[in-house]
Amino acid sequence: MTIYLLRDEFKTAAAAIDGTPSEHIIEADGVVLGTLYVRDMPERPPGWVELFAELTDASLFNHVRSTAALYITEASGRLFALAFGSAGNVGARHR
Numbered sequence: 001m002t003i004y005l006l007r008d009e010f011k012t013a014a015a016a017i018d019g020t021p022s023e024h025i026i027e028a029d030g031v032v033l034g035t036l037y038v039r040d041m042p043e044r045p046p047g048w049v050e051l052f053a054e055l056t057d058a059s060l061f062n063h064v065r066s067t068a069a070l071y072i073t074e075a076s077g078r079l080f081a082l083a084f085g086s087a088g089n090v091g092a093r094h095r
Contacts, residue, residue, distance in 0.1 A: 001084060002083040004080065004081040004083065006078070006079040006080065006081055008078070012079075013035040013037075013072035016072060016081065017037055017070075019039075021037040024036040024037075034072055036069060038069045039067070041066045041085075042065070043063040043064065044063055045061050045063055067084075068085045069084040070082070070083055
């Protein structure tokens with residue numbers, strides 16, 4: 001997990017997101033805690049399979065699928081993003 005302090009120009013969680021990941025408001029006891037943005041990633045072989053591609057049959061290896069997520073919350077008047085999985089693929093504009 002990685003934590004980012006979003007640039008001050010982003011005043012809302014939605015402003016920090018590119019694209020259209022699914023959006024989920026996270027709340028407890030009627031209080032909004034933050035927003036979770038989630039994007040499913042396509043199936044693909046693991047990156048390390050390339051090491052053996054020329055030496056063995058690639059069908060030996062399964063494909064993997066992951067989910068990228070970014071949780072954005074406010075603290076002390078600033079937005080913070082917690083990245084899970086391949087969160088760069090969620091579409092965050094935090095840099």
